[in-house]
Amino acid sequence: MKQLLLIEDLKKYYPITGGVIRHVKDYVRAVDGINLGIDKGECLGLVGESGCGKTTLSKTILKLEEATAGHVYYAEGNEAANPENLKNYDITNYRGQKLKRLRRKMQVVFQDPSRSLDPRMLVKNIIGEALDIHKIAKGKEKVDRIVEILNSVGLNKDHLMRYPHEFSGGQRQRIAIARALATGPEFIILDEPTSALDVSVQAQILNLLKDLQKKFNLT
Template sequence: MADKLTNQNNNEYILEVKDLKKHFHVGKGIVKAVDGVTFSVKKGETLGLVGESGCGKSTTGRTIIQLYEPTGGEIIFKGNKIEKLKGKKLKQFNREMQMIFQDPYASLNPRMTVADIIGEGIDIHNLATGKERMERIYHLLETVGLNKEHANRFPHEFSGGQRQRIGIARALAVEPDFIIADEPISALDVSIQAQVVNLLQDLQKEKGLTYLFIAHDLSMVKHISDRIGVMYLGNLVELAESVELYESPLHPYTEALLSAIPLPDPKVERTRERIILEGDVPSPMNPPSGCRFRTRCPKAMPECAIETPKLKEIKPGHFVACHLYN
């Protein structure tokens, strides 16, 4: 079995993302999908990443795991700069960081059996062969709530929830330390979503996993995350511990997002003020000057159009990018 990547910095963060940028050339323009995002993830925690569709959260995840090549910035995993990894170390990184994809219908090869889908990573990293390989696949299926009889079936024979469990088993097959879960429950029925989230939490406790959990379901993100980052149009606008963010949001965009979460008590729902944002999300090909949220912000000031606010720590562990707190 290959050695694990060693943490050269010996600090508490397993992942550090510094000023990450990912731009796409579209025609004669440039889409700034991710434009200067900075955050860190502690070993063993779940960092939630939320925002409207198109804010760049999924692109952030895919760039971190190197499905997209970064346009700029640094990605540091266990103290190692990812862009400098080569040979055995790059292969080891590809084993230690895995991804669970959003669409359980598109992320599994329809021509491969479940055993081959889960076993592919085992084969690439030479983790087991023959009988030991199949026993490992059976164990992984049981770990995610399926059984070994499913190993010889094809993806079309399963429900959406079962397919996502297969995707989770595939990610676990190479014994990763860090998993990027890119909206893993958005394509599932509500009744199945809680089962998958509970499974992810159980696996985290059992195996000591670290998650970057990307989603737009704010109530589910609160349930699973230790800390939460809020993205808007390619920028990180707020970052705080889960309870702190929900009880004391600082950024006007975060306040608007949280006001849209349905509450179970209809009496409280009627008395709560809903913040309705005016206008549409600007194009990432031509974002507004200064603060990108200013064109929809009810608290916008003249300086918001001039200077881009930087992410600053306003309270211990609570960061926000907003001129209201300068």
């Protein structure tokens, strides 16, 4: 099995400041020396109590937060490599166009769709925004792609012109998943994607995610 992601001694510290001149007194060590490897196509679960740093780790891997120290290696597509070769793909300091290209391949679904979806945007714009940013499709091709993605998560074209508040919690999470799929990613982080949902809906979302992993060869 080829490895897609490798994390070495990853750290994310937040300074605690005090005094008149706001000097640094100490640090909150949200992520402190994490080592982790994920093979292409693997489904890996990270377990920990609330506040232990799971979300911060996710954001640091995705470069939504800058790492304090350590390295994240990620080999895109067919470049997925043996562990000893993966260190040729250090994304820790990616900026600009390199980071934008990486964003297409690495996506996230956050815990609470009522907070992660913009309440002022229609579904077609929530999903279509990523297609615009990455210049993936426009016009009729864009609409067709959005409908195809919606169908893949159990929704349809009748939902295009609705706002998030018009959906149930489970449907909103399906929209969030569709948004993550829009760019054609290889790697998706799911940050407790069912914890904000009713128990009756949780199994449906988990089964959907299993089906999507097989269909799109996701890690």
